[in-house]
Amino acid sequence: MRNPYLPYPVRIESIVTETEDRNLKTFKFVFLNKEDEEAFKYTPGQFAELSVPGQGEIPIGIASSPTEKGFIMFTVNKVGRVSSFMHNMQEGDIMGVRGPMGNWYPWETLEGKNVVIVGGGFAFTTLRSSIVYMLHPDNRSRFGNIDVVYGARMPGLLLYKEELAAWEQRDDIGMHITVDSTDDPNWKYNVGFVPAVTKEKAPTAENSYAIICGPPIMIKFTLPVLTELGFPPERIISSLEMRMKCGIGICGRCNLGTEYVCKDGPVFTLQELAQLPNEY
């Protein structure tokens, strides 16, 4: 068995600054060894430990989709020691990736269902992975309607802007992009908070599941809207963040009661979370 603490060595292939505040950058990695790429089999919703020798490791959601071959992609917010260091790294630099880790969005359960994705701010990474995955020609027919409500404080803080624009043009996904406010006269999309836009667009709850990721305040005000639309707690799915070290359920810090967020999560339904201590 491979040492689960040993990262796969990767090379930074590209770095893209996503937001105008320059706090979010997207890193594309290429595995140095072909067999490592094959071993790194992941499903949308999972995360990995990004490992920078000399700095440490950080758990980050995988933003690429397994349908995209030849690279893996992560969008990293600059907050602490490792992420700040990464923001100063260059294309071509070598670092490590450990994973994939955790569970994933329940794709088998979602088959044949409508999927409503609600995202806010920079928590859109595994949601991007999920959208790319569902829109892939091999997968699109497995799902019903796909609706996406995605909001940021202002246009310059939205992630993956080119892809958002491309999805807007498609007729097999209902895009509802919104910003809290803007003074841009050419802004083509919605203005308003995510809960209000969700309520206004009112995607059907019939035969539907909702996946919601975002800042706590957004989740707090969107959950009552989803409930009002008719989503029961077992059909509302969320993904949690925690401080992590090992990422494999051993080091002991990311538990909610009996469950380790790194291994038993990070994806939980609202019904599952209701049974656990709310230490998140």
Added chain:
Amino acid sequence: MSEIYISKEKFPEVVGQLMSHGRVFGPVFQGQFHEFARLDKPEDIDLSFQNTRLSPKDLFHPHSERMFTYSLAKDDPERSILKEAPKDYSPSVVLGIRPCDAKAFQLDDRNFDTETIKDPWWVERRKTTTLVGLACNDPCNTCFCTSMETGPFDASGLDVLMVDVGDGYVARSVTDKGKECLSTLKGVQTVPAQAAEKEAQAKKAAEESMGQVLDMKPIYEKNTLELFHDPLWEEVHFSCINCGTCTFVCPTCWCFDIQDEVQGDSGERLRLWDSCMFPLFTFHGSGHNPRSQKIQRVRQRFMHKLKYYPEKYKDGPACVGCGRCVKGCPVNIDIRHVARLMAASCSCPA
């Protein structure tokens, strides 16, 4: 299974035989306390101890352990590639470990050695180590192993159980590994009849001296969230100063941190004991902390040992009643008292 008798006169010679086969660790009197350490010579071992101040967990899960090394030199083609740090996995014997501590390793195995994930260092050390335990004839007044599904003569976590019968030790193998260990020893005797009799008396006396002081069943039967929200934690946490001593000395506290250290162009990734008593343990990069309050951290420790672990593994507590946390706590928080509060807590409406 095999059984032998080793007279106290012969004991140093037997220790010497074990040392000639590999590394031997045992209780050594250092400064003011007994601690587990590698023996340099047979006389170093001192079995006249009640228990060591620290648990022997660091023999399998060192307080600080080098995981990987790497180079950061600009011209090094292997720059930033992590290499496994070499380890000594040569066979070793832990001699004189208490039954409770050996049982604790079995509880820890559930964390480090699972079907899907195996901690390579823990698993390899466990495999190459033989545990030759020493039964407790004289438990401390802080001991409560008999209430925690183990006991002063519990052989279940050991490869060999030795019992002090006055002028010598009766040693019985428990596992094949233990049998093999005993079979290498020369100059030992068969167990005399009166020794077996003394052994039974010692067992009875030790177990009776402790009795059953706790009933854990009500805790297992209670709803997790009711216990979690119970006001009892207000009382329990009040005097705690979050020093972390309890987690440091505990044989079933396995939590760890991973850190990088760099000197010049070379670096290493280390694994270090960590503690749920420390606010940094759960501190997010964003500044958010799900266990920012002392009461949350204290509750986490006791709930993990006495409620979450039994619930997760459908087994007894993650506590073997060694009493080290009771002895070491600077403000006299006593896990026995906490367990009683948890068992008695009432979920009636206020």
